Structures are given as C-alpha cells and as structure tokens.
Amino acid sequence: MTLPERAEVIVVGGGIVGLAAALALAEAGAAPLLLEARSFGGAVTGGSLAAIGTHMHGLEEYAVMDEACALWRDLAARTGNPFEYNPQGQIGFLLDADGVEAGERWVADERALGADCRLVTPAELAEIEPNLTGPILGATFAPDTATVNPFLAARTVLSLARAAGASARDHAPVADLLVEAGRVAGVRMENGTEIRAEHVVLASGPWTQDVSARVGIDLPLVPRQAQCLATLRQRPGTIRRIVSAVESGGGVDSGYTQIQQAGSGQILFNTVVGLIETPEGARDRINEVPSGFVLTSIDTLSLLFPSLAGVPLLRSWVRFEAVSPDARFLAGRLPRDGLWICAGDNGSGYCRALMLGRFLAGEITGQPALAPALRAEARALYDPDRFGRAA
Template sequence: MTRSVLVVGAGIVGAAVTLALARKGHRVTLLEQGTLGGAVSGASLACLGTHMIDSEELPLLIWSCRAWRQLAEEIGADIEYRRCGQIRFIEREADVAVAERWIAEERAAGLAPTLLTPAALRALEPALTGDVVAATHSPGDAVVNPFLALRAILRAARSLGADVRPHRPARQVEVEAGRVVGVRTDAGPVAADAVVLAAGPWTARLAAGCGVALPIRPRKAQCLATVARPPTIGAVVGACESTGGVEAGYTQIQQARSGQILFNSVLAGGLSEDGAQDRSPEVDPRFVRDSVTTLLRLFPSLGGIELLRSWVRFEAVAPDDRFLIGPAGPAGLFIAAGDAGTGFVRAPAVGHLIAQMLAEDALSFRGELYAPSRFAAAA
C-alpha cells in the first residue's frame, strides 16, 4: 500500500529514508529547516566502513557498505566514491590484542581485515612514518564526498517524485485521535499518513512536542582541513581503541580528492547541553592542539603544513550509542536518529529499515537493537 509520508530533516539519514520510500512508490515530502545537508552530514568525513564499529551491527554495516557501492554505480553522478581502505594505527602493545579481537570478529562475518607490521604499514602508506607498533587494515572501506553524495541521493529521490523542501522547518507533529496526521509549518499544515523524524540532535525536541520522550543528546564534533597537497595519504587513518585523540578520544585522518587533509580527534564522551546544536561555536584550542600533534606524530613530513579551515557540528547520541529506528508514540510516527557519529555509513540501511517497518515487512536486521522503545523498557 502506498502512503503519503513526511520526512523531517535533510541530512544523509533523511535523504536515504526519502529515497528508500520513494523507491517503494510512497508519496514523500522532505522538510528541511535550513540548507540540504547543512548540519552534521555536510561536515562529515563520510568514511563508509565496517572496521571497529560495533560487532553486533556488522550485518547492517556490511549491507550498508554494499548499498553505498551500488548507489555510487547506479546514481549517475560522481560522488567521489573511493574504496581506499582503512588503517587503524596502534601505538601501545596492549592494543594489539584489542585489534586482534576486532579482526577475528570481522573475519568471522566474512570480512578481510589484517594486522600489519610496521614494515607492511610503510609499504601501504609510505608517508605514515611515525612510531607505531602495528596497524590494522580493512581493505573494503571507502569514502564519498558527503555533499555530492547527499545531493545525488536527493536528485534520485526527486526523479521518483519526492518533494524536497529546504528552508521549511517542521514546527509541530500534529496528532489526532492517537495517530499522526502531518506537521505544522510556518506556511501551514502539511498532511501525511506517516511522519519520520530524521532530525539528528533536534529529534528529541520534535518528539517531545507530541508527547514522546527520547534520550537523544547532542555531541560536539570538530574537524580541521589543511591547504591542498599532492597525494600523500591513501587510506582513512584512524586510531585503534583509545589512542591518538583528545583525552583518549578517537582520531580520523584522510585526504580528500581536492588534496586537502581532513582530520579530527573526537572528544571521548563529550556530550553537550541540549540546545548546543542551535549555535555555531568555534573549535576548542585543546582539540586543535591534540589533532595537529597526532597528525604530525604520524606524518612528520607534513610539518609546516598550513591549516585552511575548521568547523563544528553536532552529532546525535543515544545512551547506548546506537540509532533509534522505528515506531514511537502515536501511530504513524517513526524515528530515524541517534547516529552516534557513524550515521553516514549506516544511512542506506536506516532507509531500508524504515521502508520495511512502514510496510510491516519482516526486517533485514535485528530491529530490537534499534527500537526507540528499548529505553522505556529499561526504565
């Protein structure tokens, strides 16, 4: 049965949900309060990986990485998809055992990560001459350009009839007799049989407006970019376990097709107060210092390179670091948010699950891992 569905939020998740629903023949309207991809999605490093994320989610991650590959082939636009592989550097002997555990789990799921000696690492990534004891290599991981990917997905959805409206905030989810009937906007009500909230860290506020409490909090994510360089870094380079970042956070370094080196260290834990996502703060000096130190420790030949820009956005985080995907509260309301910092890779699978849930089909992945009701059950 085809239905009219309203998706709130044109980040990568809302875009993927819109495309998945349009492909099923639903009449989809996508409302975005700002510019398309203007929140965290456009600011992403957009690594599409299965490596060291969450073993219970491997089936979903593997499916999603395959969907990205197909999308890059089918979509008829260059989204800078590149299967560059991912390296996790290891600076402490104690982390080798941790890496071996991840490798065993991923190999059992049919993937092919390996443990590299320092010499093998140098052969693969010659500029990474910093002092590491080992590294892992996940050869299938890829990257895309986040803006190009998001826009290409929305173009594909529009070609199937989706109505995409930027600069159109959803003010309130409207509910009558226990079921959603649409949303209120400044330009009047927009009617729908179902509403999907894919509004990142703003999702909890919208859900609260129709009586649904969700434990989604904003988390500050920061990034730096250097001026363009000739090709220097081939893979996505990250930290294994807890080394390399701001106070035991996480590091990611990669080179864009433009030649700019993009890198960051995510603050461990680091939740922000609700409402932080409405502001545009500057990067923290401590973050800049630690990120630059880590980059130069690993790639000493980049010493003296100039920084070009920095940015801050807010990810949406749930207490167990997993997405909330599924029905919540009044009939017809669905949640697709709580990305925990790796929502780009998961977006196609989130769209797929929402389409299956709307049709009341059997789910391809373990729905209970993502059920918004899991927090109510725990309480």
Template sequence: MSADLVVVGAGVVGAAGAYFAALAGLRVVVVERGAIAGGTSSAGEGNLLVSDKEAGPELDLALYSQRVWREDLGEHTGLWEFEAKGGLVVAASEHGVASLRELGEHQRRHGVEVRDVAGDELRDYEPHLAPGLAGAAFYPQDAQVQPMLVVAHLLRLARAHGARVRTRTAVTGFLRDGDRVTGVRTTAGDLPAGAVLNATGTWAGDVAALAGVHVPVLPRRGFVLVTQPMPPRTIRHKVYAAEYVGDVASSDAALQTSPVVEGTGSGTILIGASRERVGFDRTFSTEAAGALAAKAIVLFPMLRDVRAMRTYLGFRPYCPDHLPVIGPDPRAPGLWHACGHEGAGIGLSAGTGKLIAQALTGRAPDLDLGPFAPDRFPDTVPATEEAPR
C-alpha cells in the same frame, strides 16, 4: 495536499529515507527548517566504516549499508565521489596490536574483511607514517563519500520519483487522530500524511517531544582540521590510531581526541577526531584543535610542516547506548524515527533508508529493527545526561 510519508529533516538520513521510499512508490514530501544538509551532514568527513564497529547490531547495519551503497546505489557512485580507499588502524605498541588482532577476529566472524599488517609492512600502505609503529589492521571495505553531494543527489533522485522537497519549513507540531500521528503542522501549513519520519539528527529528541514521546538524542561536538592541498595520495587511506575505536564506544562527556587522518580528492587532508558533550555550544576550542594537530603529527611527522587552512565543527546525534533509533514508534502510531547514528550517520544512512522503506511498505526488513526500537529507553532523561537545547 497529502502524502504517504512526510520526512522531517533533509540531511543524509532523511535524504536516503526519502529516496528509497519514493523508489518504492510512496508519495513523499521532505520538510526541512533550514537548507538541505545544513546540520550534521555538512560537518562530517563522509566516512563509510566497518573498522570502528564491534560485533553487534551496529556492525550488522554497517555491513548491510555497505551492500546498499555498492549495489542499490552503485550506479550513482560517481555523483558523490565514492572512494573505496580502505581504512588502516594503527597501533603504537605490541599490546595495541594484540587488541587489534582480537577485535579483528571477532569482526571476521561477522563478515568484515580484515588484513593483519606487521610493523615493517606499514610503509607499503602509508609511506609517510611515523617509524617504529608496532602494527596495524587494514579494512578494505572502508570507504569515503562527499556527504553534501550525497544529500543533494539523493534528494534529486527522490524528486525524479515524485518526491517533493520543502526547505525553510519548520515543523511546529503533529496532526493527530486520537493517539495516531496523521501528519505535521509546519510554518507553511498543515501536511496530512499516512506516516511521518523523524530524521532530524541532533534535534530528533525535540521533534519527538512534539509528539509526546521521549527519544534521548543528544549533541556530541567534534572538530575537524583541514590542511592546505597536498600532492595526490599523500595520505592513501583513512588512517587512525587504535584508541579511536574506544573513543567511539565511550559515553564520557569530557573531551576525547584520537588521531584520524585522511586525504581528499582535492588534495586537502582532514584531521580528526574529537568528541565532547557540551550541548550545542559552537565556541571554537583551542584545546581540541591543538590536541588533534599534535596527535596527527605523532602519526604523520610530515604534517608538522603542513599548514592548517581552517577548522569546522559539527554535532553528532548521540544515543546513550550508541545505537541509532530506527523504526515505528508504538507510543505514537504513524510516527517513525531514523536518528541517533552519532558519527556513523553518513555510512549507515543508505541501509537505514532502505530498511525504513521496506517496513513502511509492509515488507519484512532485511535486518531486524528490534535493537533500534524507539521505545527501548526509559521515559525520562537520566540525570547524567544533557537534554538538547
């Protein structure tokens, strides 16, 4: 059995790549060493954001992905609970408001919709916000999906176009014809293919190493708190403090927390966000959880009386320059990558999948993939970085 494309990884990025490649007529096989959405895709909040991105290639990809979610995938939005809730970025001080206004002005020039919100208007957006906040910026393009449903349904739609999905099948190496990658070796046998897409998230560096190439994707741990169900629209939007944007762009390995609060269709409230580089350590962090709870209460004092039912954690696939790795790898022809999206993978997956499918079928991608080139990094991991383990 052979394929035009083997997709390694059945998370949201791999599922999007498989769907758009199958839609384009390619014979696709997806291989996943565990269960579908068993990694980072099952541990996110499902955010589709433009608000947290500064002008540059990632913002361009985010805006493109927004169009793909709403247009190419628009008929399927009900399958994955797409909610165009909008994002509210809140500042506690006038200095913070000034920074938000400056960021918003840059973003507007690149097609982002931003509304300036004065302090006395905040309660119109979120009645339970703490009093005395200085102002905010509202981003109507921000949205949310249920990521597990996205993965499951994109793979189902891919199968409807002929794709095959093999779970519990680990890739152990690559088939080669000289330097060229011609398929994968798996625990269930060899799979010849015209191309292989590495969409393995935080493990993408390990998979790339099997082909003898270096892709410095590292795990960045984050926790989310989940509250008891609350009345509908207790929290109306995705709401976060202005410092969240800086945390997203930071390369600091130490623990960082900034309040991110949003409701779900079931009534539970999700509270994030923390970031730290601790390898794949799954140990519960009381420090991180306590900081998240305390900062969320500062933003929404009513949460002081709301019970947290559980926490969960995940590992964002982090690249040192905060840009994903997307496209063909010239060091191993036939090998492609779609990984390293850090905490934005859910939102960027749709655009990434469509761009990969365009390039694989010989079409000019709608966006220049140059900034995301797999070979843009040094050949070795810098001493300040942790290799995945």
C-alpha cells in the same frame, strides 16, 4: 513557498538520513514529502568525513553495516559515481603492546564474521601508507573501507529521490505535529501551514527530540559536539588511506581519531578527546573549534605523519551528532500511531543511512526492501523502545 495540503508520508529533516529515507520511500511508491528547516545536508551531514565501512564498529551490527556498505557501493556503480566513492581502505594504527593485543582481538572477531581485514607489520605499512612513519608498532588494515564526498552524495540521493517521486522542500521548518484522535496526522509548519499525512518520520538529527517532545515523547538522544580541521591542499597521495584509531585499539590518548585526504587535496582530521560537553543551545549556533582540539589534532598529525609537521591549517568546523545510550540508531515506530523515527547517528550515520532508509521504508509500506534476516536484526538493534523511555 507553496506546500501541498497532504502527503502519504512526511519526512522531517533533510540530512543524509532523511534523504535516504525519502529515496527508499519513493522507490517503494510512497511519494514522500521531505521537509528541511535549513538547507539539504547543511547540518552534520555536510561536515562529515563520510567513511563507509564496517571496521572498528560494534560487532553486533556487522551484518546490517555490511549491507549498508554494499548499498553505497551499488549506488556508486549504478549512478556512474557522481559522489567520489573511493574504496581507499582503512588503517587502524597501534602505538603500544596493549594496542597490538587489542588490534589482534579486533581483527580476529571481525574476520570470524566474514570481514576482510588483517593485521599488518610496520614493514607492510610502509608499502600501504608510506608517509605514516610515526612510532607505530603495527596496524589493522581493512582494504574495502571507502569514503564519499558528503555534499555530492547528499545531492545525488536528493536527485534520485525526486526522480523516484519524492517532493523535497528546503527552508521549510516543521514547528509541531498534528494529532487527531490520538494519532499523528501531519505537521504544522512554522508559518502555520498544516500538511496532513498518514505517516510522519522524524529524521531531524540532534533536533529530533524537540519535535517528538511536542507529542510528549521523551527520546534518549543527546547532542554531542564533533569537530574537524582541514589543511591547505597537499600533493595527492600524501595520505592514501583512512587512518584511524580508537583508544581501546591502542591509538593516541583520545576517544577517536580519523585522518584522511579529501579529493580536493585537503587533509581532514577529526580527533575527539573524550566526550565533549555540549553547551546549552550550542547546537543552533555556529561554534568555534576549541583550541585544545586544534593543538591535540596537530600533535597527533605530526606524530603520525612527521613530514606534515607545520602544515598550514585552512578551516575548521563543529557539528552536532545525536547520541543514544548504546551508540545505535533509534529506527522504527514510536508509541504514537503514525509517528516514526530514524535518528541517533552516534557519529557514523553516513555509513548507515541507505540501509536505514530501506529498513524504515519497508516497515512503513509493508514492502520490505531488506532480506528477512536483516530486517529482523535491524528491528532488534534499532527498536526505539529498547530503553523503555519513549513515553
């Protein structure tokens, strides 16, 4: 592997966030070098359900999330959609009276911000999602929420970044940061090679903290286990929308549920039962899906879609997300000259990636690609120092 001696900007981590940062930097003329320890999109990015939408996210992030969604829609249109962008819509199911009340509030708040979403009755739901015949009292419906194929989208962003002037290397683990006169001046690779750069961006998902610790920066990020099951292929249209719930919206007794049918026909379900403790070192191993998750997921699927009771399972996977205390990214300048961060995906980094890449590229190059108001919002929302913990 030959690596350059110098780059203007180095991005550490080739998940969707690092790829999007590399694309935005290249488009801004900064000729970045992207270094990925393993394979591009091989960590949480490749295990994602990759829903792109604003529904049921924090209201304070609505404007930037709306921009994030528009960027994916525009990318699909601009490239001829090689990554299966599919605006299939999202249903938030409501199982009890409290849930319906919470759903009403949710919809009212989102609509006040300009979102296209509404409450639907069980009768309307039968039209929108005919196989969702479980004991549902109502649902929220956001018709614009889309999905992308996470592998193909990562590959597309990588190709576009390279075409725009980025260099990108996989199997290129960064071991350390170079510091000169108090400033981060590049990286040292595991094989000892040193690469100098004006700026280094840490976009290393749940490993970001390991790299920042090399220069004494403690980040408020912890890894959280996320898991998914997939069934054998089912008839197309078995599930037409993204079907989701959060506990506070009246879903099942779980933290978060998301079910959808992939382009391949497999039904994917991601049910998080509370916060799952991450065992020491687990992030670096391939992990088994806990049996409790399998049982809860099957129960949930059979409750909502009785016609799918007994459907054969094909595969399962566990990945690790980087979680911050307020469930928002850390994106911006770290308290070492030359060092930047874009990490803390909190389970919805696919949606945010293109927007964050543009935001960060604007901050680094001084050529903002986001409108001034959005840039100001992003600065306030994602300030890496907002917990006052980065030393």
